[in-house]
Amino acid sequence: MGLQNLMRFMHMQRQRDQQRRRQDPPIGLIASRAKRKGSPCQQDDDSQNDQLEIQSGPTLPEDIWHHIRSLMPMRDSARVACVSRAFLHSWRCHPNLTFSYTTFGLNTKAYGKDELAGVFYGKVDHILQRHSGIGVKKLKIQTGSHYSAKDSYYLNSWLQIAVTPGIEELTLMLCTMKAKYNFPYTLLSNGSGDSIQYLHLSSCSFHPTDALGPLRSLTRLHLNLVHITGDELGCFLSRSFALERLEVRYCDRIVCLKVPCLLQRLCYLEVFGCGRLKVINNEAPNLTSFQFEGDTTVQLSFGETLQMKKLNMYRSGAVFYARAELPSSMPNLEALTVSSRSEVAYAPILHSKFLHLKYLSISLNGAPFSPAYDYLSLASFLDAAPILESFHLDVFQRFMENVSIFASPSELRCIQGGHHHKLKRVRINGFCSAKSLVELTCHVLQHVMSLEYLTLEAPQSSWKCSEPENKSGKCFPMVRDILMEAQSAVLAIREYIEPKVPSTVKLRVLEPCSCHDLDSEFELYVFLDGP
Template structure:
């Protein structure tokens, strides 16, 4: 380890040792302990990490700890479990309120000792965050009576085990599950009267979500179309995030009647069918709408103009964000068929003020949608049209090269066609009361052309 890094690590360690008695929040990671894996190597960094944390916690009484956060970035094996078990045994005592354990490495294997949360030690925990470990709660775990937020990411747990835990977590307000592939059926019991936020992302084997919690107001889901989602009473639903194919059509056809009080809707879809739904009910309270239609490529037959149905369905809409970036643009270009731009019936929207379209391309139906927006939405104040950009831009403060990252030639060419389409067909129609922002590809890419 270079002298400067060694001195810094020692300084941080001494400062930490002096302060932990006064501050009941313990945060152990490579960063907080001043360890630089690139400078001292992975093995040495892991050895120093374990040594420092072990030294600190062995001198700690465990009394007064409110928050414990452990993030292990090095390789973690079964032989390292004895360290972690000892640390948790010391810090997880009656009175602890937040516990976060994150194992970074993909091959990490650790079985969280649920017995630590029994006998009153878990009664005070309000926030439990576990990542990349095994967690097998049973009926003997007891009641996590203070738990308000549970976050499990890449945790090996079954649906029955989770259900057992939920049935004893009466105060739970937020449940977040990410990539927990052991869960096939997620059942949320009705006793969770305070549960307002449910998030389920990337649980590959999930087949059923059955929610009975009566006061759910926010639901976020990313998964396969085959997952059966039953949310029970949805009159309280205010915020909905959906990432699954066909969700645009589903939103227009089903949500106005099932979630009439929805205020914010975010949709991600990689596959859609063109639609002209018969709207019997409207999103009376919907104020914020974000739609991302990203595919490789997205269906070239999809008609972007049909998204204008949302403006008619949501009279209270204030912001509309649309992302249409795709690696290969196969829609009919406005330059291939410039004649006879379609027009929908005129609609005077009195609340929509801000529209942003990212990944803008020269697709004719997208140009038609944008023209419809500028011509018929009289309340519009700001329109932002962004052509495809570099992933890393030259203006980013962390970009030391001072240049944008390269763009594939076909994407760059389409970006310039998009800008030309904006200048030719859209900009002349923008009212003087609307601020038009056009984001073009950076001049860094001149050489690539």
């Protein structure tokens, strides 16, 4: 319900109440007072002004107030409370509490760092100290980067008020790289653990022990920049029988992450940037989606993976690993995304197949690969995925070490393979004039009978002026060598690829914006790369 509609509804209800009171004022007065005495949300310091409160808001049953309140954002609830005492009392039982600089409309440029933190903490404390502590379903606290010793006192006090039996979602984001605040896990042992469904902790310490009770309702756990060891996390997971999603990001104290087999409902696991991590041992039998970013030394052990449908992997050597290992270890994959900044070997040609794979995305970008990567070897993925429908390849590199098609215009290599009858969309970002990339594209055109769309995007170093996100309408300058390679890429497309495109395929070539030219970029090139 929008704020304007609510105000209009309250005005109409007030008019009806006034008409009813003129007809029979004693009954209306007695009934209204009786309802207020029975509601803990409507008792406060202003209770002596009963007559004024009756005439300043509509007389609605308490359950209707609760429903209206639950549909409104906290900020709108506060605004309505300014014009309706009845809603003011009800707002003090608001179920969804979100506290951040944005919520309060605080302009970070208008305050000093310490002053801004003081204003924020003062507002949150003012609200929670007056909140009944009853009926809180969602609590989100997002502070600034400033942290001092007094913050622990405030945070503990707020959590004690709001985290009560019945709470379903708790988000604590301290927005600092230093995890100085120790989250009191005992809050989850007083009955709150029975109802909480979503727990998100960021930039704090969390050290659960065996004293923690079962978390029967917890379905999603998100830890970001949290100081917690692998054993402590394992202890917490052993009490989270209903867990469905586990997200662990940048938790550098975890060396071994063990997911116990008792997590029968766990279907999504995400592990990103845990610098000391050495082992991931998953025993959850029904995991269907896994996202991982980390070092090549991390040992991955998944046990039974027949249910795995989606895999995103970001680490060096990921492309070779995906082709060599995944068809046998995860035979039922339907979507695969791999990203690598370094490959020591090309994608091997094997007999193993991705029999269920429909979506494939490969990213080979960043620093130059040494030796220069043979993009034609990626045809092995296409031949191994007979029902693949979409293929996305990103190969942008700052400096290209591959042999250009113009430096070696001899006959293009061909790889023998069967025809593909399901692949419809192919997109290559960072398309360059590398001969092996031209050969891969020609392989697609020759062997994919079902192809409908082929999109080739020349190297870009910035947004185009036509991009909707670029509100300035201007292009940022491109580095000279990137612009030169982009022009070579377009020429290679026109000369070697476009003539081979069947009439049934729609070719789309994304060139650098027309506002770029070599003369206008020369000054930037000198500034960035030297003469």
